Amino acid sequence: MKAAAQALLESCRVAWWTAVLAAGLCLGRRDRARASRLLRAYLLRMGPLYIKAGQVLGTQSGLLPRQVTDEFRTFFNELPPMREPALEKVLRHGLGRPPEEVFESFDRRPVAAGSVAQVHRAVAGGRPVAVKVVKAGVRGRLEAGAAVIGRLLAVAHLLPRLRGYDLPGHFREMRPLLTGQCDMAAEADRQREVAENFRSHPFVRVPRVHEELCGPDVLVMEYVDGIPGHDAGAVPVSRRELAARLQDAFYCMVYFHGRFHVDPHPGNIVFTPDGGITLLDFGLVGHLSEDDKWNLASFYYACIRKEWALAGRRFTRAFAVRPETLGHGAYEEELGAILRRHFEEQASHWSTLAFLDDAIRLLGRHGTRITTTFSVLALSLLTGEGFISEVDPEIDLWATTRRFTDRFAPYLNEGLRDTFQREIGERAPRTQALREEAARHLVAPTHFDRFVLPSAFPLAVAQAKGSRLRDLDGNEYVDLSGGYGPHILGYAHPAVVAAIQEAAARGAVNAVGNPDEVRLAGLIAAAFGPEHKVVLSNSGTEAVQIALRIARARTGRQRVAKFEGHYHGFSDQGLVSSWFRYRGDPRAPEPVGNSAGMQDAVVAQTLVLQYGEEDSLRRIAAHAHELACVVLEPMPSALGDFDPAFLRRLAAVCAEAGVLVVYDEVVTGFRVHYGGVQHLAGTAPDLTCLGKIIGGGLPAGAVVGRAEVIDTARTSGDPFRDVDSRAFAGGTMSGNSVTAAAGAATLLELRDRPQIYSRLRDRTAWLVEDLTAQAGDCGVPCRVKGRDSVFSVAFDHATPRLVRDRLAGLDVTATLAFAYHMRRYGVHLPELHTMMLSAAHSDADLEQVSEAFGKSVREMLSTGFFGAHRN
Structure with missing residues (x-):
């Protein structure tokens, strides 16, 4: 009873002194200062939580009078x-x-x-x-x-x-x-x-x-020695630059990392003499989940596009507790007015505090509140933006915020977009015209209409030969795409062209037996070992679907495990947690769909794992009784390397549990080695999915594995047994003679000329080292990774271990702009995809790539692309 009375008394005191300050702020300068001193003394006596409130007040120079913020600023460096x-x-x-x-x-x-x-x-x-x-x-x-x-x-x-x-x-x-x-x-x-x-x-x-x-x-x-945060004026860097750097630091934590400093006041910052920023005091650190970051980014993106109704729905989903109660007209109308006011009418004077104040009031009037996660974020932004605005009162916070809120957006600033539009329009008018014609008849989600991140300037090719492409306007490019991988020998290789012509002249046979499919299957099986058999299909996506069906039929179990960030084609199963969207604890991810129209049941039943993590092996063992298989990219495309020790431990755990291991080597099969990654890693899965290279540039796929497993797709001779225990894997065009002839010709070239692989390995290593050195010389935050003909360039200051973290920090805008800069110098690369070398690339080609890279990065750097204050 006594404790309750004391707590009530303290509550009344807090309310009283808060009222004193509010009243004082409405009075004259002298009374205002006196009220501030009284409240400061009281907060100091009340303890740490109240001192934190005073520190927040000390950053709000845009909200409170100067003598008030000066009084509370003493909480940064004058605590007993x-x-x-x-x-x-x-x-x-x-x-x-x-x-x-x-x-x-x-x-x-x-x-x-401190407090x-x-x-x-x-x-x-x-x-x-x-x-x-x-x-x-x-x-x-x-x-x-x-x-x-x-x-x-x-x-x-x-x-x-x-x-x-x-x-x-x-x-x-x-x-x-x-x-x-x-x-x-x-x-x-x-x-x-x-x-x-x-x-x-x-x-x-x-x-x-x-x-x-x-x-x-x-x-x-x-x-750490340096200049205290409250002495920012002593840093020999312009106020504009220093404020932009602070914003870069704070917003990187929020929008990229998802781990952010909740208390970024001047007392927790030390500046170096050259304007570097040292962050201190991580007693309060907030966390945004993958869903939080996705929802926040999608909300901001709708605001950027001024799609207010959509922005309102996304705001409600992201910020509100019990969002299902907020669908009526009055709420939507009021929210739309708030969004337009802050994101359009007052954008140049953006204030997180002002926006959230209006939003919180609106939610309260309609019987709910903002989520705790975003309350913590609001506190961080309130303190951080107050500090930023103190350093540079003229900063346009919303304009610079767009760099971070656009992380999923194919957004180029207007000046850069106009520049490329003019350049590419002049250089490739026929390509532009073809795109407009395609829009009337064709939906092409991999190039003209790229899914999620549409290309602003897709390429249209008239001819491809060796390592080069020629567009419809006669412009020639060194190609680093290889059609996303199939053309390891280069385009229009003579042996492949001849095989295709001969097979077509023989009738382009399909759906009946032909020698070409038998020859191709024999070459594939021989590359993986004795007693292996093959099922042919039309694509890598089909190969994965067939492999999963075989695994279910053989084990009698239904559930499939896959790894976060691993892409297995466009099937519902293959798309689960495969790109852009991730969910849950990184050590135990939750499944999430990456496309509208996916079956909810398929998504929910997928066990999602993390590549390279011991926790994944424990989860496989725990769910072994229901798992048919684990499917994975042994060398994840997003990471550009593989973990042989983990792959061996995975094989052992699955073998003990009776769970099949399925390698998706659609990209790496016959590219990193004759066969695939498993030959380099020294592991042998139960089934391997192939595609791309085995078709010689034509549509193809295959599943290869031990005979007793692959025979699950072969008829038993008993129709009743087939329906009960065999996996159907047929396709009208599977193993057609033209594709099979092209694939066999390609594999024969690779088998009989093993020096192709050593040459590709050496050239990839040289290119990675050269580009890394050039980026380092320029001081550009860039990671170049790769091996065995596969490499990637990512503009990101971090070195993430997980795929979700790699995507979170990736500067999409810089990646897109880089691709268009490279085209200026005759190099074509896939804008948001791994790059690949072919046997046709010459030393001169690689020198051209190196020179184009250096010029492109320096041009981007000179226009402020990698600076903290980039527009």
Whole structure:
């Protein structure tokens, strides 16, 4: 009873002092300053949670008068430290011994003191380190402060006008984040994660953690000297540039990484003399799931296109609790007006605070509230944008935000788009005209009408020969696409052309037996080992469908496991969690569809795994009783490499569980090696899916595997047994004589000329090294990865391990612009796809690619493409 009375008393005090400040702000300058001082003193006495509120107020120079923000800005660097006896007690408990026995020296005078912890300078291993120590009693004060706020909000909830906001429920969800910020071991983990995300960033860094010295009460990290955040004016970089860099740092965390600093006030920032940014204090770190990032990006993209009704629906889906209750006309009309006001009429004076204030009020009036996830994000943006605007009051936040919110958008700024439109229009008018004609008759989701990220300037080819393409207007290009992989010998190879002509002259046989299909099947089977057999199909997608059906028929189980980010063709099963959209914990992903029209049951029943992770093997073992097979790209196209140790462990776990392993080598089969990746990795799956190269440039697919497995697709001779236990895998054009002849001619060339592979391996390595060096010389955030004729270029400062992280940080706009810049210098590459070399590429071709790369990157750099303030 006494505790409840005290909590109620404190609630009244908080309400009283908040009212004092509000009243003071409406009075004259002197009274306003006095009210600010009184509230500051009270917040300081109340403890850490209230001090955090004061720090937020200190960043709001665009909202509050200057003398008010100046008063609260003292919370950044003028908070009292612990008394020395308390410090000594915490250090002994946290380190397990006196600090003198751990460090070569330890300065008991703190260099900084915050609301939760204070920082001391020490020396360890001959290097200066920063020792962050939790203040004595802070845990109890955080809990007490949270209890007071919780009771205050419970009282507020009794008011009819506030009931719709569900303030108690909202705070209940946020409370663990706020009260958990004094666990230094957890903070060390968060700091390491953010540091890894920024590991290769050109101007953002995070201090390295000394893990062996960290615990719940103490965090030890490298010591960072520099200019304090509140002295931003002392940084010898223009205000505009510095503000743009801050925004780059904050928004990268939110929109790319999904792990963001909730408290990015000046006290948690240190600048280097050259304008670099060091991020400190990861006690409060927010998290956006893959769905959160997708919903946020889709909302912003609709706003950019001024599609207000769609933006309203996406806002409701992304931000609102109980969105299903908000579909009526009055709500939609009010929301549309808010969106137009902030994203169109007031875009040049964008304020996250102003937008969210209007949005929260609207949701409250209609009986719901904003989600806790986006409340935390709002707090981060509120603090960060306040700091940014303090550094550069003239910054156009919305204009620069578009770089981050467009991460899934095929967006080029107007100037660049107009430039390419003019150049390509002048250079290739017939190609442009063909695209317009195609729009009347053809839907081509891989080129003219590329799915999700449509091409602004697709290429139309009149002739392809060797390593080069010629478009309809006579422009010639070194080609790095190879038709997405089939043309490993180059276009129109004489042996392949002759085989096609001869087979066509013999009648282009299909749906009856012919020697060409037997020859092709024999070559494929021989490449994978004795007693292997083959089922032919018309594409890689069909091959995967056949392999999964065989696996289900052989095991009697229904469920399929696949890996996140691995693409297995356009079937419902192949598209699950394959690109763009991912969901759930990275260690245990949840299935998600990547196209409208996919069967919900297929998506929901797919077990999604993470390549290279031990957790995936444990999940396979746990679900073995229901799994027919695991399908994967042994060398994921998005990563450009393979993990042989993981592939071997996967094979062992699946063999023990009776789960079939299916390799999708549609891209890598006969490209990285005669056969495929499995020959390089030393593994043998139960089934392998092939395509592309085995057709010699014509449509083809195949499944190859041990005879006892493949024979599941062969008739038993008993019609009743066939229906019960055999997998049908027929196709009218499967194994047609023209495709089979072209494929056999290609495989014979590759089999009889093994030097093709060693030459491709060496040339890929040279190209990766050369392009990497050029990007490094220019200071461009670019990763070039590849091996064995397959390589990729990604403009991203991070070095992600997971496919979902690679996509999250990928600068789509830069990738598209790079492709169009390269065309200026006679190089064609697939805009958003891995690139491939062929046996037809000469030394001169590679030199041309290298020269075009250097020119393109320097041109992009000179126009501010990779700068923090890029438009």
